[in-house]
Amino acid sequence: MKISELSRRTGVPVASIKYFRREGLLPAGRATAATLAEYGEEHVQRLRLIKALTTLGGLSIAATRDVLTAVDQAETTDGTLRAISYALPVPVTAASAGDPDRDAQAEAAARADVADLIARMDWEVADSSPHVQALTTALRELRRLHADYRPEGLVAYAELAHAIAGLDLERAAALGDSPALAEQAVIVLALSGPVIELLRRLAQEDQVRRRSLG
Structure with a gap:
């Protein structure tokens, strides 16, 4: 053509x-x-x-x-997914300015919590993963706001995320090594976040309305 x-x-x-x-x-x-x-x-x-x-x-x-x-x-489906996952923008909470010593302590504590959560979930995650640092930053900033999310409290959320990731990979696996794999992987990985967040908010809205009506 x-x-x-x-x-x-x-x-x-x-x-x-x-x-x-x-x-x-x-x-x-x-x-x-x-x-x-x-x-x-x-x-x-x-x-x-x-x-x-x-x-x-x-x-x-x-x-x-x-x-x-x-x-x-990439020689495999997993290699294609990994390349795209690492390349897409990572949601990172902006760091607040504060006392350097306290920031260092908060960073170390948050990093330990992330490592603990990954161990509890038995996840195979690279130390260099951008998602590890992003979650560390998010937990550190939540602590600054006195909204601690400890590993034991995050496990239930992590289990839900694990199930969602499994659904994402099932969609990708159904494509095999077809030429459409990379394109569909971008769509799944880029759009799944907003879609899941909107489903979460709809569920929250439902539960708040039910409680108010109850």
Whole structure:
């Protein structure tokens, strides 16, 4: 197909397709003339993935390039999911300014709590995981607000999160190693957070209304 057809099928403007190609995100088409090229289904799939990363995932062009490289190098479904999970923006609570010594103590205490929770859940998590540091920061800031969430209290939440993660991976596993895996993985991982949070709020609303009516 010509670039105009590729644009029509993907909803990506021709100018953007050319930009993605210059930035190394999209492979070049098969040259048919000095200024013409033919594109195939692999280009359609790659453009959809780029759109998912930049719009749903909110990634920059540079970050998108890194993810695409990692996805291309991944040899398994798990490798693809790991690459995308680590690349997507991590929700991190902004740190508050305070006493350095107290901050250091709070950081150490929060980090110990996270390690304790991971051990209780028997989760296999890399020490370098950005999610570990993000949770550490969140717990530290909650403590600053006198809203402690200790490991024993977080286990019930972690078990629910574990079940949700299992559902996410089941959706991805159903795709096997199909070309749509990476695109669908971005959609699941990028959108599942907001969807789960909205379901949580709807459930809270339901329970508050029931209590008030009771």
